[in-house]
Structures are given as C-alpha cells and as structure tokens.
Amino acid sequence: MARVVQKYGGTAVTTPEQIKKVAQRIIDSYNDNNDVVVVISAKAGETNRLIEMAHETCPGQEGCEYDLLISAGEQVSVGLLALCITSMGYTARPYLGWQVPIITDSCHSKASIETIDPTKINRDLKLGAIVIVAGFQGIDRDGSITTLGRGGGDASAVALAHVLEAEQCEIYSDVDGIFSADPDICSNAHKIEKISYDEMLELASQGARGVQIRAIEYAKKHNVTIHVRSSFSTASGTLVTREDSTMEGVLVTGIVSDKNEAKIAVLGIPDKPGTAAKILTALADTDISVDMIVQNVSQAGLADLTFSVSKSDLDKATLITEKIATELQAREVIADKNISKVSIVGLGMRNHAGVAARMFTVLAYNNINIQMISTSEIKVSVAIHEDYTELAVRVLHEAFRTS
Amino acid sequence: MARVVQKYGGTAVTTPEQIKKVAQRIIDSYNDNNDVVVVISAKAGETNRLIEMAHETCPGQEGCEYDLLISAGEQVSVGLLALCITSMGYTARPYLGWQVPIITDSCHSKASIETIDPTKINRDLKLGAIVIVAGFQGIDRDGSITTLGRGGGDASAVALAHVLEAEQCEIYSDVDGIFSADPDICSNAHKIEKISYDEMLELASQGARGVQIRAIEYAKKHNVTIHVRSSFSTASGTLVTREDSTMEGVLVTGIVSDKNEAKIAVLGIPDKPGTAAKILTALADTDISVDMIVQNVSQAGLADLTFSVSKSDLDKATLITEKIATELQAREVIADKNISKVSIVGLGMRNHAGVAARMFTVLAYNNINIQMISTSEIKVSVAIHEDYTELAVRVLHEAFRTS
Numbered sequence: 001m002a003r004v005v006q007k008y009g010g011t012a013v014t015t016p017e018q019i020k021k022v023a024q025r026i027i028d029s030y031n032d033n034n035d036v037v038v039v040i041s042a043k044a045g046e047t048n049r050l051i052e053m054a055h056e057t058c059p060g061q062e063g064c065e066y067d068l069l070i071s072a073g074e075q076v077s078v079g080l081l082a083l084c085i086t087s088m089g090y091t092a093r094p095y096l097g098w099q100v101p102i103i104t105d106s107c108h109s110k111a112s113i114e115t116i117d118p119t120k121i122n123r124d125l126k127l128g129a130i131v132i133v134a135g136f137q138g139i140d141r142d143g144s145i146t147t148l149g150r151g152g153g154d155a156s157a158v159a160l161a162h163v164l165e166a167e168q169c170e171i172y173s174d175v176d177g178i179f180s181a182d183p184d185i186c187s188n189a190h191k192i193e194k195i196s197y198d199e200m201l202e203l204a205s206q207g208a209r210g211v212q213i214r215a216i217e218y219a220k221k222h223n224v225t226i227h228v229r230s231s232f233s234t235a236s237g238t239l240v241t242r243e244d245s246t247m248e249g250v251l252v253t254g255i256v257s258d259k260n261e262a263k264i265a266v267l268g269i270p271d272k273p274g275t276a277a278k279i280l281t282a283l284a285d286t287d288i289s290v291d292m293i294v295q296n297v298s299q300a301g302l303a304d305l306t307f308s309v310s311k312s313d314l315d316k317a318t319l320i321t322e323k324i325a326t327e328l329q330a331r332e333v334i335a336d337k338n339i340s341k342v343s344i345v346g347l348g349m350r351n352h353a354g355v356a357a358r359m360f361t362v363l364a365y366n367n368i369n370i371q372m373i374s375t376s377e378i379k380v381s382v383a384i385h386e387d388y389t390e391l392a393v394r395v396l397h398e399a400f401r402t403s
Numbered sequence: 404m405a406r407v408v409q410k411y412g413g414t415a416v417t418t419p420e421q422i423k424k425v426a427q428r429i430i431d432s433y434n435d436n437n438d439v440v441v442v443i444s445a446k447a448g449e450t451n452r453l454i455e456m457a458h459e460t461c462p463g464q465e466g467c468e469y470d471l472l473i474s475a476g477e478q479v480s481v482g483l484l485a486l487c488i489t490s491m492g493y494t495a496r497p498y499l500g501w502q503v504p505i506i507t508d509s510c511h512s513k514a515s516i517e518t519i520d521p522t523k524i525n526r527d528l529k530l531g532a533i534v535i536v537a538g539f540q541g542i543d544r545d546g547s548i549t550t551l552g553r554g555g556g557d558a559s560a561v562a563l564a565h566v567l568e569a570e571q572c573e574i575y576s577d578v579d580g581i582f583s584a585d586p587d588i589c590s591n592a593h594k595i596e597k598i599s600y601d602e603m604l605e606l607a608s609q610g611a612r613g614v615q616i617r618a619i620e621y622a623k624k625h626n627v628t629i630h631v632r633s634s635f636s637t638a639s640g641t642l643v644t645r646e647d648s649t650m651e652g653v654l655v656t657g658i659v660s661d662k663n664e665a666k667i668a669v670l671g672i673p674d675k676p677g678t679a680a681k682i683l684t685a686l687a688d689t690d691i692s693v694d695m696i697v698q699n700v701s702q703a704g705l706a707d708l709t710f711s712v713s714k715s716d717l718d719k720a721t722l723i724t725e726k727i728a729t730e731l732q733a734r735e736v737i738a739d740k741n742i743s744k745v746s747i748v749g750l751g752m753r754n755h756a757g758v759a760a761r762m763f764t765v766l767a768y769n770n771i772n773i774q775m776i777s778t779s780e781i782k783v784s785v786a787i788h789e790d791y792t793e794l795a796v797r798v799l800h801e802a803f804r805t806s
Contacts, residue, residue: 016460050479057419057483058490065489065497069482072475076453079472080460086468087461094468098501099546143502 002167003035003125007135007157009173010044012231013077022231023084026130030090035125037164039135039157040081042073047136049073064144067108067137071097071145074134074153082132091129095121097137098145102156104138110149111138113156113218116163125164133160151212158215162222168239169219170227175210177228177237178203181255181397185390189397192253196243199253199345200226202379206343207258216240243347251348251355252400257389259340261291262314263371264307264321268331271303279305279324286320288313292341292374292383302331306372308383311337339371340386344396345379356380362399368392405570406438406528410538410560412576413447415634416480425634426487429533433493438528440567442538442560443484445476450539452476467547470511470540474500474548477537477556485535494532498524500540500548505559507541507549514541514549516558516621519566536563554615561618565625571642572622573630578613580631580640581606584658584800588793592800595656599646602656602748603629605782609746610661619643646750654751654758655803660792662743664694665717666774667710667724671734674706682708682727689723691716695744695777695786705734709775711786714740742774743792746784747799759783765802771795 006026013019030036050070054061075096082094100121104111121131135153138146148155154171161169178200181189195203197220204213210228219226219240229237247253269275276295283290293307309317318335325333349355356373359380363370368391372383384392409429416422433439453473457464478499485497503523507514524534538556541549551558557574564572581603584592598606600623607616613631622629622643632640650656672678679698686693696710712720721738728736752758759776762783766773771794775786787795 016456019460050482053419053479053483054486057422058487061486061490063489065482065485065495068497068499069479069486072478072482075475075478076456076472079453079468079475080456082468083457083464083472084461086466087464092468094471096471096548145499 001033001035003037003164004029004168004170005037005039005157005161005164005166006170007039007153007172008041008231009153010041010046011174012172013040013043013081014045019080019084023081023088025231026085027088027090030130037121037125037131037133037160037166038081039133039153039160040074040077041135041153042077046073046076063108067147068145071134071137071147074136078132078134085130085132091127093124093129093131095131095133097134097156098139100133102138102159104140104146104148106140106142106144106146108144109147111140111146113138113148113159116159118163121164151214154212154215155218158218158224158226161224162218166224168225168227170229171211171215172229172231173210174230174232175228176230176233176235178208178210178240178254180253180401181393182257185257185393186397188401192238194239194241194247195253196247196347197240198243198378199347200240202343202345202376203254203256206256206341206345206379206381207260208254208256210238211240247347248351249348250346251352252344252346254345255342255393255396255400256345257340257342257393259386259389260311261308261339261341261383262311263336263339263383264309264314264317265334265336266305266321266325266330267334268302269305269325269328270330271297271301275303275328276305278328279321280307282320282324283309283317286316288317288320292372292381294372308339308341308372338386339383340389341381341383342389342392342396343379343381344400347378349378349380358399359396362395363392366391366395404436404438406440406567407432408440408442408560408564408567408569408572410442410556410572410574411444411634412556413444413449414577415575416443416446416484417448422483422487426484426491428634429488430491430493433533440524440528440534440536440563440569441484442536442556442563443477443480444538444556445480449476449479466511470550471548474537474540474550477539481535481537488533488535494530496527496532496534498534498536500537500559501542503536505541505562507543507551509543509545509547509549511547512550513552514543516541516551516562519562521566524567551617554617557615557618558621561621561627561629564627565621571628571630573632574614574618575632575634576613577633577635578631579633579636579638581611581613581657583656583804584796585660588660588796589800591804595641597642597644597650598656599650599750600643601646601781602750603643605746605748605779606657606659609659609744609748609782609784610663611657611659613641614643650750651754652751653749654755655747655749657748658745658796658799658803659748660743660745660796662789662792663714664711664742664744664786665714666739666742666786667712667717667720668737668739669708669724669728669733670737671705672708672728672731673733674700674704678706678731679708681731682724683710685723685727686712686720689719691720691723695775695784697775711742711744711775741789742786743789744784744786745792745795745799746782747803748782750781752781752783761802762799765798766795769794769798
C-alpha cells in the first residue's frame, strides 16, 4: 500500500464531465490500494474572474480581503470534487487550507508555507477516506486566509507530499511530461523519463511547462519525487527527482525557448563605476525583473549595457531606463521586442567543457546571430531574433540529441 | 455612540457600482458615530449558480461538501465589500463564519446557530474598524463549514446583533418596509412604522417579504429590534419589535396574499380514524409541507379531506396522495393549481371577536367564494380562486383600514 498526493490543475475541472473523469481517476488510484490525497485548483479562469471583480470594484487593493476573495475559487472545486466522489460511493473528506491547517507567513497573495499539520489527514486516510485539499491557500498565525501566488497549487501538493511522507507527488496538467524539446517544434523530441531537480528548475525558469518553480524548489529541499503527467492520459510522464549517476552522462537533457522577453540596450554610457547598478536598481524598485545582462566597454571610454525584461514590462522599463540614461548622459536607448531566448540545460555540462562553444558553433553555422548570452553551471541561454526561434531549437536538438 | 448591525441582501451587491454604494452607506453610518457590523449575502443568483453546478456534477448530493461549496458565494461578497471599504480609506475587518466563529449544529444546509463568540469583533470595533461578516454560514463543532438554509443571512445578522448587544439590526433589501398591503395592489397601502414579532411572523409566513421567519423568531426570543428597510433609499422602514400597548388598538395590521399554494382534495374517503394522518404522514415523509387542512364528514359516512401544498410540490404530492387514496378506497383525488391564499393579520383580533366573520362577509359581498379557512390567534387565512386575489386584498384593505 502506497501513499500518493495527486494535484490537478484548473483545466482538469472546468466542466461537470471533466470533474467526473478526475473523480474516476482518483477512485482508480484508491482502488489500486493507495492512500490518496488530492490537491485541487480553481477551475481555469475562475481566479482571474475573481481578480477582475476585485479590480472593477476597487482597483489597486490587496491584502487579507483580497486573499479571502480569490481563495473562493478552490473552495468551489474542492466542494464539487468531494460531492462527486461521494456520489460514486466513496468517502471523500474535503479540506480548505485553514481546515488542514496549512500555516503560512502573512505575506498576502504570495505567502509561503511554514508548516502543515498532518494529524487530521492521517486520521482520515486511516479510516479509508479520500482526502481533497484546496491548493493555493493557507492561513496565517493571525487566522487570516492567505494565498500562495500563481502556481501555488503545485507548492501545496509538494508540501503535503512531504509532511504526509507520500511516495510521490503526481502533478497532473495538460502536458504529457517534460520533453527534450517542444514536440510541436521538434517532431523527434522525446519524453524525459527522469530529470534532476536542478535541471527541472532551469527548464521551468526558461519557460518549460508542467510544474511550477516554487514546487520544484520545495521538492528539492525535502527530496520529494514529483511525477509530471497528463490528466488526459494514463501514460506515465516525467519523474523529477534527486540526481543520480546516470544523469550526468547526458550533456543536454532539454532545450527550451521563450518568446516572452524583450531587450533594452543603453548605448554610449560614459564608463564610470555604478552606472549599470543605477539602471538596474531603478528597475528593481518598480518590481521589474531583469533576466540577461551584458555590458561591453568600447574604445572611447563609453560603455553599452544591454539587458532583457519580460515583454509585458517593456514599456514601463523603457521609460525608466530612458530617464536614468539621460541623467547618465548616455547616447541612446533602444528597445527591441523581437527577441527570444533559447536555452540548453543538462547536468552533463558540469564535467564537459565546450558545450557552450559547440552551441554557438551550431548556431553560427545556421546563420543565427547571438545577441546576448547567459550561463549557469548546467545551462546556457542565448537571446536571438525571434524569427529564428524554431530553427535554433531544431538544430540544437539535432546537434545534442545523441550526445 | 450606538452599535448597529446592518444586513445587506444579494440584490445590493450584484455590480461593482452597487457594492460601492453599499460601502458608502456603511461608511456614512460609521461617520455618524456608530459601531458598524455588516452582514452580507452572496450576490443575487450566485448561490443558485453554485447549487446548479453541484446538481450538474452529481445530482442529489448534500452534506458537508455541499455546504463547503455553496458558502463560497458570501466569501466573494465579503472580500469585495471589505476591499471597497479599505479603498475608501477606512479599516475593514472581513470575517467568514468560521473566523468569528459562528458555531452551529451539524445539520448541514439548514444548520442552526448555537453560539457566537463576540471577542474578536468587539476588539475590532474598539480599534475603530468596520466589521464585515459573511451571512448564511457557520462552522460546527467538528470544524466543518455549515450553511443555515435560505434566508440564513437574516438569522446571522439578528444573532450577531444579540451577542454584540447592538441597538438594532437593520435588514436592508429591495423593499421599503412592511406595508398594510402590497402597494402594487392597494395604492393607499401605508408603510407600518412598528409591528410586533408575532404579527411579523404571521405576515412573513403568509408571504410578506422583507425579513426571514427564522430571523424574526430569533429576534423575538432575544428581544432584538429589527429595522426592515430599503438599500436604495435612506427613508426609515418598519421596526419589528416587542409588542406594546398601542399595537392592540389596530384590528388588522396587514393583509397579504400568496399565489404559491395549490390545493389537493381527496373525496369520498370511508370515514375511519387515522385516514387524514395516513395521507399527511406520507407527505411529511417526503418532506412536503402541508399548510391549510380541512376535513368534512358527509352524510353517507364518507369524508372529504382538502389541503394545500406549495405549487412546486403539487405533482409529487398528487402522486403520493393518489397512491394512499387508492389504498383507502377513496372516490377521487382532485388537484387544483388555481388557488391563492389571502390572510389578514393583527394583534387586535385577540380581543375583538367577529374579525373573521367580518372578513367572510366582505368577501361574500364581493362574490368571492372561500374554499378553505385557517386561523390563528392573530390571523385569518382563506384560500380562494386565484383570479380574485387582488380584488380580495383591495376590499379587505378598504374594510379594515380605518378600524
């Protein structure tokens, strides 16, 4: 008898038919002699609907009232799923975050889980019940409802799997698993059977779907095995797990592209210490995150600073940058929406020099110009013109797939 | 400085504009130097939407999952209203039922309030906050969310007014108060300034809108003054209060009609003891409530039993009645949808004989045939053909209004 936590996303519970299918899947797992704890999200679009209602009524408000409002979405899903399982003749025990309780800090709308008391859930499982828990929400030590921010449902599931000592945490969504590249771009992309936490973190950070970054970080910290799989198929997906000796044999585990970034270049800055810091601090102060950063010093004592931000932040970031650039007496600021980021990720890079060089060679050979580069121990990302995105993914996948 | 509980119904919070208006009204009351506690319902139609979702997903289920689901509607209202008040520069403290806590029994979907702990709300009021509480919901002693059934929001408000020792409990809806008759039927109907609990109970039982029966019962028991008023006007409405000496001077306080009943007649039943009980028990067993009951014994030792049920129960009730009637060897069963009930209510009846006789005379004089009669100490109801409803209300209002 194993114990499993299953997390279903909002696309799995949009219609009564889908809810019934999810209920059947849960019951099948229960009848396979498993203790089953289910974490469920609000139906797709519901949380956005609540957020929109809040914005229409009183723009710009947040805090505990806001969390109380937007946590209503999971409540509906939990109620419906529990009703459905009960109507199929099984015992379901529904829990909202505060009922478990899932204790978080008081950082409303992006709270972090501090502790989970497993007592009630363990009791219910012992009595043979299927436990349904609302994801994305908790309660702080003052008794206010909190929410964990986007993707918080995955974090709830992994944290529950940890405290309940579950064998694995299954994260169901509309993707079949993690692939060596997007199958829509590379027809010969393969599903990765097993991937390390660090690789998965890099892939998710660079745009891969299937599981949220905070959940992976939590899983890594507490060594929880995540199974990323599809709610529309019974095929197994991808295990995200502690790294083992076989993993380092693969140079590049996955290739991922992201078209959601844009580039800002500040050209001809008089080269004094602290100029980059000045621009980047101004952006950070308005909550704009910068991803890739490149600085060159040209011959005339003038520097060029180029960096990437999310496309949705581009207009705001350009305005702020132009203001500081004027103060710094820079020559000009150029904003460019037409870039994309292509990344290769693999544990094997740690022990093999020359992976980045090979990547640049392959791109150059295919006439793809590199605009920015950033690297980590197990990842190389390049910014290129977005028209070349799919080509770049294909040639890189071809170049690295047999290594 | 007074303390007041204000309850707003679902029609007051259907749009962002309405929510803003309600927020302004609450703030006005707060600025009039009142401690304000607000009880709010789900927006009109929202609870029905949730119930429908439950029925679509798994028909016929109830219990704790169901209450958890349908209590999500008030949660949204509480969150939005609290956000709105905060955005207007005031401190709002939102509470769901379990957060107060409002402790109920475990009778899911029609729970009764057992106790309310006023500690947190008293603390918030002392700190100058406006307190917003979700109506209609509570928590049982096992920690499950419960709901109080339709109209439970009014009961929440009155119970809170009691434990908080508020000066009055204002129940806002889309009616201006309680009228001597429906102003749409009698153009000269007047708003009643003050009415006793017992009269209000009778009027509400016979179909008057403005405040729910359970709330009136609770108010009577704990001597809470209810102010029934409109959320669309600042005019004062009707006070529902302990009876005083002036009230008995009025023979008939109000006249009310109800078209939601239907009649079933079982004719030619061999007259043995227990036949009426047999039919009525069968109906009660399927949760059908019977309102008026009349039994006549005819000369040939055969009895006729006539009773009224809610129109929505008529088909089901007719089937059950026909089955039992066959067993009892009754001659026939006749169902009739086309009836209405007209009632006159007044404390003064207690000390004045002949009010019923006068009612019947007035109806007869206007050629309105009476099909059934039921009376209490302060009420006379008659069932008539529904085509005569408005006529009956008008002639009775005219006959009794100067008395």
